[in-house]
Amino acid sequence: MKKIKLLKYVSLLLFLTVFACEDYVTSVDPFIDRVEDNVLDREDQVGFLVIGIQDAAAFCIDDLFIAADGLSDQLFFDRKVRNATFPTYEQIDLGDILTDNNSIDAAYTPLHRFRKYADTLIARIDRITFKDENIKKNGLFNAYLYGGLARYFSATYFGLTKDQGGDAINRSPIIPSAQLYDQAIDRWKTAINFTTTDAQKRLVNSLIARAYLFKGDYTNAATYAKDGMKSGDAVFDAKYNTLNDNNYRVQAGELRSQFVLTQRMVDYVTKDPKEANRIPFKKAALAAGASGNFYYQYKYKLDPGTGLITGIPIMTWQENNLMLAELILRGAASGDALALVNEVRASHQIDPLNEITLNDPSKPSIVEERDKELCFQGMRLPDQRRFGLWHLPGKWQYLPIPEGERNENPNF
8 A cells, every 4th residue: 555655656746747847948048059950941041051161161171281281291290399299190290190099080070070061051951941042052052062072071181091092971881082082073063053153163163173183084174174263263261260270370380380391391492482482481499408400381370460360272273273284294185284384383473484294303393383382281192192102101191080980880
């Protein structure tokens, strides 16, 4: 009898508690620091969501390019430099990288975050009834633009093994780099349908051309590069300010120079001081008791007047010129390769060349011009691989997919 009475009492207490909780939940104020997902399915939220994608991409790009340039032969890590202390950066420099390297995870996690944001926006836009088609086009353009960019980054920079490029998406099996480039290209070709200016079309064409170039498909690369960006087109970049600092500046620049320039980059400027216009650097401070000369990049810096920090270029008309010049020298396109290279040099007030080769170390070459023009933009790593210039035999040529993904993805 006591057990029955006790059971009735507990049941009544639970019953009252449930209703009390429901009453409490319905009476509290709504959250002010978060937004429920369904609230974002509105036309007036699309612009906000696009900014979110762009901001998340910027969080990825600075850490990604630091790691890529550190693994390449453009930067190196040395404890003789003051505040060069991260063992994770040292692993990257040596090519002996552990999968729990959190400096790589700092790029990998935001990479897949902005990819998810971009992919989700496409589905979200399908659920919205639009009054202004321009808002819809802007949303879809950016969703496909950045969705393609994320897949391009995965293809170019990450790998399951030391020399096997590729990545997983949504816990998928590993997708080889060539297939990820195809996915990026598909998204960018769709993005063209939602462009509203000729400049946007040229930008997307340049991105497509680069993906084909890295795939080794020179015919298609030439087709898109000829309709790509041209002199005067604005830089497509990741933007930063003092509230969202450019980590390249923070960890491999004026605030802390954990990665410094290889001697080759310094020699370019020593040989031709005008090269400082596109390879700016400053002398790095030494650790106590150390000796030597080390230099950090000064491409990314703070403008005290505006509070803005130099953005990181993702695509420029200068790069498109160099792609076209390369494709001409490879026989995949027609035109004047030397004129295209000299137009790039003139944009930095650097004297013209008299000749240009593809990769002749004894003469001016596309490889060298790309090394100078695209410095500190994550481009040297893929160039070393595709031109057979790898400097660390038997070491990582890609950034390893981090341990978190390896542990959680049942397909690995």
